[in-house]
Amino acid sequence: xxxRTRAPRRPGADAQADARAETRxxxxxxxxxxxRHRGYxxxxxxxxxxxxxxxAGSIYYHFxxxxxxxxxxxxxxxxxxxxxxxxxxxxxxxxxxxxDRLSAVIEAHLWGLLxxxxxxxxxxRIYGQIPDSAKKRHRVIRRDYxxxxxxxxxxxxxxxxxxxxxxxxxxxxxxxGALNWTVEWYNPQRGSFAEFVRQITTMVFDxxxxxxxxx
Amino acid sequence: xxxRTRAPRRPGADAQADARAETRxxxxxxxxxxxRHRGYxxxxxxxxxxxxxxxAGSIYYHFxxxxxxxxxxxxxxxxxxxxxxxxxxxxxxxxxxxxDRLSAVIEAHLWGLLxxxxxxxxxxRIYGQIPDSAKKRHRVIRRDYxxxxxxxxxxxxxxxxxxxxxxxxxxxxxxxGALNWTVEWYNPQRGSFAEFVRQITTMVFDxxxxxxxxx
DNA sequence: GTCTATAGTATGATAGAC
DNA sequence: GTCTATCATACTATAGAC
Numbered sequence: 001x002x003x004r005t006r007a008p009r010r011p012g013a014d015a016q017a018d019a020r021a022e023t024r025x026x027x028x029x030x031x032x033x034x035x036r037h038r039g040y041x042x043x044x045x046x047x048x049x050x051x052x053x054x055x056a057g058s059i060y061y062h063f064x065x066x067x068x069x070x071x072x073x074x075x076x077x078x079x080x081x082x083x084x085x086x087x088x089x090x091x092x093x094x095x096x097x098x099x100d101r102l103s104a105v106i107e108a109h110l111w112g113l114l115x116x117x118x119x120x121x122x123x124x125r126i127y128g129q130i131p132d133s134a135k136k137r138h139r140v141i142r143r144d145y146x147x148x149x150x151x152x153x154x155x156x157x158x159x160x161x162x163x164x165x166x167x168x169x170x171x172x173x174x175x176x177g178a179l180n181w182t183v184e185w186y187n188p189q190r191g192s193f194a195e196f197v198r199q200i201t202t203m204v205f206d207x208x209x210x211x212x213x214x215x
Numbered sequence: 216x217x218x219r220t221r222a223p224r225r226p227g228a229d230a231q232a233d234a235r236a237e238t239r240x241x242x243x244x245x246x247x248x249x250x251r252h253r254g255y256x257x258x259x260x261x262x263x264x265x266x267x268x269x270x271a272g273s274i275y276y277h278f279x280x281x282x283x284x285x286x287x288x289x290x291x292x293x294x295x296x297x298x299x300x301x302x303x304x305x306x307x308x309x310x311x312x313x314x315d316r317l318s319a320v321i322e323a324h325l326w327g328l329l330x331x332x333x334x335x336x337x338x339x340r341i342y343g344q345i346p347d348s349a350k351k352r353h354r355v356i357r358r359d360y361x362x363x364x365x366x367x368x369x370x371x372x373x374x375x376x377x378x379x380x381x382x383x384x385x386x387x388x389x390x391x392g393a394l395n396w397t398v399e400w401y402n403p404q405r406g407s408f409a410e411f412v413r414q415i416t417t418m419v420f421d422x423x424x425x426x427x428x429x430x
Numbered sequence: 431g432t433c434t435a436t437a438g439t440a441t442g443a444t445a446g447a448c
Numbered sequence: 449g450t451c452t453a454t455c456a457t458a459c460t461a462t463a464g465a466c
Binding site: 036037038039040041042099121125126128129160161162163164165166170171173174175177178180181182184185199200202203204205206207208209210211 | 251
Binding site: 280 | 440441442443444445
């Protein structure tokens, strides 16, 4: 395996590896789409295989079990968002304010969430319903991402920019809940993504009541 | 059937009707709990029957199909919240402000949500994954409740109390998303329900940033 | 790398006894 | 009203041909 991925030994080996990776990706993509809309247990390997253009038995060349597919789909649902968020924050000037920093994180989170909707919505929808063994393996990356948000809020609290009458954990759960649920109702045909981000960010920052102050 | 429910004709008929209704309720309760934690498709009628203390075949005396159970569980998930919210608003003085009105609605929504967690969480978790036929039957009450919130926000907007840079539909989706997700993380052991409601209401009204004005 | 065929198990639903 | 027994179907996973 190491020789195959590192240094193909004969002509054509690259193309073969590509074909393999491509089928694998197709299976993951269709699995995410089906898990999202049907649930994990209700989705059969035959459906996934059909959608990916292969037969059910062939899936076992790429994955050891249905649960292997599940864990990869769940992990990817967090990973695509986390990667995007980190890149977005790293692009900020080092002296960016908390408000700028959090704005960037919210926008990047929403971007990843909505542009990989099958993976992220599958994650949100089915996490509560999967076998404990799968939950346990997936929980690592989930915890990492939650910690990232907690550190952000902790530093804002220390700087006096976050409301102090609520714990940072509750703020994180409230904000991530509100953001994540948008994948269930966001409609790109009802306005631009930028305007959508502005509306959500405003409500997260300043609430839903009519402005009584100018920010 | 009408004679049985209206005027029992012999002694013991009431007790029989009670026993029937009680088994039926037990099935619904256990179904809600299992749908919540396993999903609809993954939950078998044998599991529901076991939990309710009867055999799988006996379920068909009370329900025509698995989908009948599903629709009742989903409807109840909205109904218990809706009833509580309406009663709470009707108890307000007729000249209550929008802020008081919305405070009452949020508290009642959270109360119903968290005190009937199996029905409400099952509803939230599995609605996106059920057969279209079930979705269609359940959608009526779902739409009614959404309309209730929309009317609340419309009147607040007309009175200049709701922020006007976002449509009432988006505000409703944002708020209900944030509120509903609390059933996935609320922990009654980490503080009183009243304090929890205060924190959530504050964030919905005024956002998460440090107070810059006194309300 | 994908196929066909199939083993072993579990499912929703029904029929009929009590 | 609840039971037992069973039908027809579908599932995950495996074995071996190509």
